[in-house]
Amino acid sequence: MPTTRAVRAPLAHAPHPAEVREFADSAPWRLVAEASVDVRVAPATRRVLDEGLAARVDALTLGERIALARLAGPRTRRALLAAGDRPVLQAMLSHPRIDTGERTLVLDRLRGRQPVPEAAS
Numbered sequence: 621m622p623t624t625r626a627v628r629a630p631l632a633h634a635p636h637p638a639e640v641r642e643f644a645d646s647a648p649w650r651l652v653a654e655a656s657v658d659v660r661v662a663p664a665t666r667r668v669l670d671e672g673l674a675a676r677v678d679a680l681t682l683g684e685r686i687a688l689a690r691l692a693g694p695r696t697r698r699a700l701l702a703a704g705d706r707p708v709l710q711a712m713l714s715h716p717r718i719d720t721g722e723r724t725l726v727l728d729r730l731r732g733r734q735p736v737p738e739a740a741s
Contacts, residue, residue, distance in 0.1 A: 640665050644672025649680060649688065656693045657717075666693065674699040686711045697722065704729060 644652050655661055656669035670693035677685065677699040689700050689711040697715070700708050701722075709726050712718065718726070 637664075637668060640668045641672060644669045645676075649673065649676060649684060652676075653688055653691050653693075653696070656696070657691060667695075669693075670695045677703060682707065690715055701725060701729065706730065 643655075652669050652673045656666050656673055658666070661669075673688075673692070674695040677688070677696065680688065682705060685700060685703065685705060685708045688696065689708045692700060692715070697712065697718070700712060709730050712726050713723065
């Protein structure tokens with residue numbers, strides 16, 4: 621299995637968008653998640669990786685979604701919020717980059733006050 625360092629090196633040099641999409645669709649979810657939030661990876665590449673990972677959220681197990689909730693990018697966090705699994709929402713509260721607005725949405729969902737948001741936005 622490739623390591624994060626082995627994945628980060630080619631992604632840091634602005635690969636072709638088709639290659640990035642293929643990586644986002646086929647690589648292990650954890651490598652995609654780590655690369656999607658790595659500041660050494662180009663912002664456009666991180667965005668494509670985050671979108672690709674968000675599309676894969678439903679195929680992940682509950683344990684994988686819980687782990688992902690602690691490190692995901694913004695689009696993936698919206699997809700996880702839309703899925704609405706209580707343990708995933710609780711794990712999302714420990715995400716280091718979650719802002720006050722997102723924290724409020726998560727808490728409202730946990731308290732049953734917030735409808736399911738659109739994951740595609």
